[in-house]
Amino acid sequence: MEPVEEETRSRFLFRNLARGLMWFAVIITVFILLEEYIQENFQARVEQIYDSLFLFYGVFTLSEIIFGLIPPEFFMYVYVLNHIPLHNYVIDLSALTIISYGAGVVGYYVGRNFSKTGFFEKVSEKYLGQYQNNLRKYGGYLVLVGAITPIPFSAMCMLAGSINFPLRSFLLISIARVLRFAVYGWMVWSFPNYFNG
16 A cells, blocks of 8 residues: 655645635635626615724624634625725725734734633634644644635634744744735726626
8 A cells, every 4th residue: 555645835835725716716706796786786785884994894803813704805895896996995905904914913822822721722622623733734834825815814823823833933924914915805806897897
């Protein structure tokens, strides 16, 4: 019986990146197909969401801290559906990026300071267990994958903190989150225009 070949770090990164891009392609395709329907039936609700910025950013912040419950792209779509000018979109997208990066740092400190508590161990066992072995195996690559793919970024940050991953390396790797928001934000802004003329 031949030994199973271990996945290299770069293969692990590219496999998850490809999976993330496929997930994003599904999200943006659904958005393009439903955009007109949403505008006809839910435009008032979308405007309400955008108008209460405290609630909008509050929900986004909680989502980013608590395992990325809502993909950031959905928040980007709220901007697009409100037909805001490009410069406002860039400013708002920058705010989301800063919040997401900050939520990752909070997650790191939660993992670092509360990893020995019973509550964290239960949460870790239930939601993070599948990533723990990968973090030990791939280290910073898993944090990078969390920063640029749909794998929950905050979960990767908590795990990194729980194993005392070096803070400086963590902060540098997490800057990739900015790249993810820039690329996905550009796609969310541009792709519907390609298909809608």
